Amino acid sequence: YENSSVAIGPGDRLVLVSDGITECPRLTGDDFGEDGLTQTLLRSVHLSGSDLLDAVVRDLGQAAGTMAFPDDVSGVVLDLP
Secondary structure (H helix, E strand, O other), X not given: OOOOOOOOOOOOEEEEEOHHHHOOEOXXXXXXXXXXXXXXXXXXXXXXXXXXXXXXXXXXXXXXXOOOOOOOOOEEEEEOO
């Protein structure tokens, strides 16, 4: 794993997801990947934490063509006040 640090502060949002999201295969044969996750997060930035995670799962299901994912799909959203 690559070690890195990022300063977070009031008004920031931290999104943590399992590798089951980024490594989920799309219908096209490639993985959803960090690019797919980033695109979903950018489109959904205005949503609340739980709605944001719902959007990630919805987009992942559309890309995969199924909601029966081959690995765990989990995440946490922390909104800093």
